[in-house]
Amino acid sequence: MQAVGTRLDAGTDQRQGLPGRRGRARRRRRDDRRVAWLFLLPVIVGFAVFYAYPTVRGIWYSFTDYSLLADPKYVGGDNYRELISDAQAWNALKVTGYYVVVNIVSQTLLALGLAALMHRLTRSVVLRATLLVPWLVPNVTIGLLWAWLLDPDLGFVNHLIGLTGLDTTLSFNSPEWAMPLVALVNTWTFTGYTALLLYAGMLQIPPHLYEGAAMDGAGEWRMFRSITLPLLRPILALVLVVSLIGSFQIFDTVAVVYGGKAPIPETRVIYYYIYQRAFTYFDMGYASALAMVLVVILGVLTTIQLRMLRASRSDLA
Amino acid sequence: MKIGRKAAWLAVIAAVVLTVFPFYWMVRTALTPAGDLYTDSTALWPDHPTLINFARVLGLVDAETARAAGGSGAQLNFLLYTFNSIVYSGLIAVVQTFCCAMAGYAFARLRFPGRDLAFTAIIAALMVPPIFTILPNFVLVKQLDLLNTFPGLVLPSLLMTPFAVFFLRQFFLSIPRDVEEAATLEGISRWGMFWRIVLPMSRGPLITIGLTTVVWSWKDYLWPLLAGKAEDTRVLTVGLGVFLQQSPNRGPDWTGIMAGSVLSVIPVLILLVFLGKRLVQSMNFSGIK
Numbered sequence: 235m236q237a238v239g240t241r242l243d244a245g246t247d248q249r250q251g252l253p254g255r256r257g258r259a260r261r262r263r264r265d266d267r268r269v270a271w272l273f274l275l276p277v278i279v280g281f282a283v284f285y286a287y288p289t290v291r292g293i294w295y296s297f298t299d300y301s302l303l304a305d306p307k308y309v310g311g312d313n314y315r316e317l318i319s320d321a322q323a324w325n326a327l328k329v330t331g332y333y334v335v336v337n338i339v340s341q342t343l344l345a346l347g348l349a350a351l352m353h354r355l356t357r358s359v360v361l362r363a364t365l366l367v368p369w370l371v372p373n374v375t376i377g378l379l380w381a382w383l384l385d386p387d388l389g390f391v392n393h394l395i396g397l398t399g400l401d402t403t404l405s406f407n408s409p410e411w412a413m414p415l416v417a418l419v420n421t422w423t424f425t426g427y428t429a430l431l432l433y434a435g436m437l438q439i440p441p442h443l444y445e446g447a448a449m450d451g452a453g454e455w456r457m458f459r460s461i462t463l464p465l466l467r468p469i470l471a472l473v474l475v476v477s478l479i480g481s482f483q484i485f486d487t488v489a490v491v492y493g494g495k496a497p498i499p500e501t502r503v504i505y506y507y508i509y510q511r512a513f514t515y516f517d518m519g520y521a522s523a524l525a526m527v528l529v530v531i532l533g534v535l536t537t538i539q540l541r542m543l544r545a546s547r548s549d550l551a
Numbered sequence: 552m553k554i555g556r557k558a559a560w561l562a563v564i565a566a567v568v569l570t571v572f573p574f575y576w577m578v579r580t581a582l583t584p585a586g587d588l589y590t591d592s593t594a595l596w597p598d599h600p601t602l603i604n605f606a607r608v609l610g611l612v613d614a615e616t617a618r619a620a621g622g623s624g625a626q627l628n629f630l631l632y633t634f635n636s637i638v639y640s641g642l643i644a645v646v647q648t649f650c651c652a653m654a655g656y657a658f659a660r661l662r663f664p665g666r667d668l669a670f671t672a673i674i675a676a677l678m679v680p681p682i683f684t685i686l687p688n689f690v691l692v693k694q695l696d697l698l699n700t701f702p703g704l705v706l707p708s709l710l711m712t713p714f715a716v717f718f719l720r721q722f723f724l725s726i727p728r729d730v731e732e733a734a735t736l737e738g739i740s741r742w743g744m745f746w747r748i749v750l751p752m753s754r755g756p757l758i759t760i761g762l763t764t765v766v767w768s769w770k771d772y773l774w775p776l777l778a779g780k781a782e783d784t785r786v787l788t789v790g791l792g793v794f795l796q797q798s799p800n801r802g803p804d805w806t807g808i809m810a811g812s813v814l815s816v817i818p819v820l821i822l823l824v825f826l827g828k829r830l831v832q833s834m835n836f837s838g839i840k
Contacts, residue, residue, distance in 0.1 A: 269741045270663035277654035278669070280710025285676045288687035295687065302690070348566055351559050363827040364567055366834075367574070370819045372770040374788040375812045378795065379577050382805050388592045390576055426570060430834045454555060483680055486772045486788075493803055494796035508682050513777065518686060525683040536678050 295522035302516050313523035323524060325499060326507040327531075329413055333503060334481045336417035342474065344421065345428035350458055352429070353436040362433075365426030373423065373486035380419045381406065381491040406491045412500045416487055428473060435469030436462060471543040478539065479532055485509065504528055574816065580809040581605065585621025588805060604810035608794075618799075622807045625797035628782065629814050632790035636818070638701065639775065639786050640768035643708050648761045650710050652753070655719030656745050660731070670720075676713040682773075689777050699781035708768070715760050722756040723749065759833035762826065769819075787815050 271278075296313055298306035317323050352361070368376065383391050386405040395402060406412050439462065447457050463470075485505040488497040496514075497506060504524065512521035580588075581604050583597040591598050607617035610626035617624050657663075658670050688707045697703025726749065734748055750757070772788045780789055794811055798804045823830070 266661045266741065267663045270657045270661040270666075273653045273657035273661065273741075273745070274669070276650035277673075277711040277716060280650065281673060281676070281713075283691075284688055284707040284710075285679075285684060285713075286672070288684040288691065289676075289679065291687035291690070292683050302693075348563070351563050355556075355559055355563060359828055359831050361563070361567065362831045363823055365570055366827075366830065367819070367823065368570060370766060370823065371816055372772065372788045372791075374770075374772050374791050375815045378791065378808055378812050379573055381803075382580065382809060383573060383576060385803075385805070388588060388805070390593065393593045422569070422573075426566075430831070434834050479678070479680070483682070485682075486770075489772070490792060490795060493798065494792060505680075505682055508686075509773070512686055512689075518690070522683075522686055525680070525686060528680050529678075529683050532680055533678050 292522050292525060295519050296526050298519045300518040300522075302518055306519065309519070313520045316520065317523055317527065322499075322502070322507065323527075326502055326504040326524075327527075329500060329502065330482060330484070330504045332413055333417050333484055334478065336414055337420050337481050337484075338474070338478055340418065341421040341425050341428055341477065342470075344425045345432055346470070348425065348429040349432035349436060350462060352433050353462070354454065362430055366430060367426070368423045369427035371423075373420075374490050376419065376423050377487045377490035380415075380422075380487075381493070384415060406501070407498060409498065409500045412498055416484070416491070416501050419487055419491075420481070420484065424477070428477060431473050432466065432470065435466050435473075439465045468543070471539070475536065475539045475543060479536060482528065482532060577809050577812050577816070580806055581813045583806055585804065585806045588621075604806045605814070608807050608810045608814070621799075622804050623797050623799040625794055625807075627790055627794050627811045627814065628785075629787075629790075629811075631782075632785055632787045633818060635779075635784060636769060636786040636788075639704060639771070639779075640765045642705050643768045644761045644764040646709050647712060647715060647764055648757060651712065651715035651760070652719050652750065652757060653745065654711070654716050656723050656749060658716070658720045659723035661741070670716075673711075673713045673716050677717065685774060685777070692778055697778075699779055699784050701779075701784060704775060704779040704784055707774070712764070715764070718760055719753075719756060722753060726752060755833075758829060762830055762833055765822075787818075791815055 295306060297308060297310060299309045299312070300306035348365070383389050384404050384406060386392060386403050386407070389404075392403055392405075395404065404411050404415060406415055443461050443465075444457055447461060452460070483505055484503050488501045488503055488506055489509075492498070496502070496510065502510075505528075508521045508524045508528070511517045511524065579595070579597060582600040582602070583591065584599055584601050584603065587597060587599060603612070603616075603620045604622075606612050607620050607622050608627050609629055612620075614624035617626075658666060684707075692698055692703040692706070695703065697706070730748060730752070731744055734744055739747070770788065771786070772792070775784075775786045775789050776792065779785060780793070785793070791808075791811055795803070795808060798808070
């Protein structure tokens with residue numbers, strides 16, 4: 235970094251007037267070059283072999299017919315043409331979008347509420363650690379747990395619904411309930427974690443703002459709207475970006491709640507469909523084309539969000 | 552105001568109950584004899600609590616007893632899978648954090664040609680969903696003949712993850728330069744500076760990244776399922792998935808599955824007991840994943 239060299243030179247030259255300083259700093263900078271590559275070597279190797287190279291390969295596969303058993307065969311845009319007329323692919327995108335909306339909206343609102351309550355009530359570490367547990371447990375375990383709680387015959391949730399006299403059965407096999415349930419299960423898993431991130435952001439808001447507002451007679455709701463929410467916006471936006479990208483990767487839950495069998499069409503999300511095409515049908519080329527579509531969607535969404543994030547940064551003093 | 556405060560506490564307590572109760576139900580089901588599930592599936596405590604489900608899931612009883620108790624005779628090689636999970640997540644967390652710290656330091660403090668380009672490329676990789684690289688990485692590991700081996704399992708994430716590089720660079724940029732400048736005058740080497748001065752100053756963020764990586768790799772399912780499904784390299788999540796598929800034909804072996812689930816939560820609880828405070832504080836530190 236430029237500043238190291240120049241600031242060092244300026245300071246020492248004036249103070250001590252040593253003639254050799256400038257030359258030594260230049261030598262140090264030249265040394266940096268060599269040493270920098272040593273510092274970077276593992277990461278560069280890891281990046282080149284397991285990120286960059288597979289990216290190139292993935293793009294290439296998306297233009298081939300590749301069964302994993304024989305060598306990839308170039309087929310031009312065939313995979314993409316197939317994709318456009320593939321109702322299952324469209325369905326996968328649709329249900330993933332549905333999932334993302336339900337999950338992100340419910341998770342963010344609940345987490346925001348929970349964080350605000352904690353912020354104004356308590357700093358208990360035990361409480362925070364407890365709320366973090368669902369996030370710490372593997373999604374596979376969580377999926378199994380909720381598959382049992384939502385079992386149509388014996389599940390505890392359906393027992394509770396029965397007690398209220400409602401004539402509904404919540405089940406991952408019900409076409410209308412399956413996706414909302416998957417989304418809510420993941421909301422249950424990640425709300426505590428998201429709340430803690432937002433809570434951490436709230437801790438950075440100077441407490442005297444609240445004291446002043448309280449003296450002016452502002453109520454809690456007013457303080458939340460006029461102090462917490464605007465000052466939290468940058469962090470809220472960042473949390474949203476990260477959770478949105480993450481929620482497109484929904485896979486584990488739908489992979490386990492059907493007992494290891496394929497999910498019903500209503501919950502066959504894009505990640506699962508890619509997995510299925512690649513490893514059940516051994517159609518690596520087509521799966522790669524699907525993954526490319528996901529890359530583009532996420533790229534566009536992230537860019538838009540980062541723009542908005544940058545716009546919201548200006549709010550922060 | 553008073554009533555509002557009570558209502559707020561009530562909401563927090565409701566959140567805690569909603570968080571904890573499903574886990575309680577997991578334990579409760581694991582303690583229920585499989586045969587009782589149909590007659591006694593709603594009471595808060597089983598009529599005839601038993602440890603048989605744990606015993607059969609762990610393979611402590613013979614197959615016949617296990618089948619009589621509602622299972623398929625399938626076992627969860629719990630100790631092996633837990634050991635595999637620990638190796639998998641521990642190795643990745645330690646090596647990856649260290650390598651990313653070196654790179655983060657280079658990006659924050661060293662001057663070399665191509666730095667901005669290399670950093671931008673790494674940041675761009677943040678946007679790529681893992682499935683896109685998982686497909687070719689699977690092919691690569693297969694071609695290297697490393698499927699179902701530990702090297703094949705850990706290699707793709709062992710050396711780096713874009714986020715850790717980004718996160719640690721941000722932190723190193725925030726360290727005041729004075730300390731390093733003073734050390735430079737002492738004639739310390741770049742490596743000495745990194746190892747003896749910068750790393751000890753960065754314990755907080757290093758632990759944050761290390762712990763986050765442990766948790767995420769502990770939860771990993773898709774990659775270990777593809778690259779390490781064989782018994783020898785099977786991690787806990789994959790083991791649970793396989794156990795689920797081996798359920799008896801007449802329906803899921805819920806008591807057994809819940810016993811396995813309870814077992815899989817135990818390591819998490821141990822982590823929480825020992826590192827809970829650190830974990831919670833580390834989130835204050837980062838403010839981001």
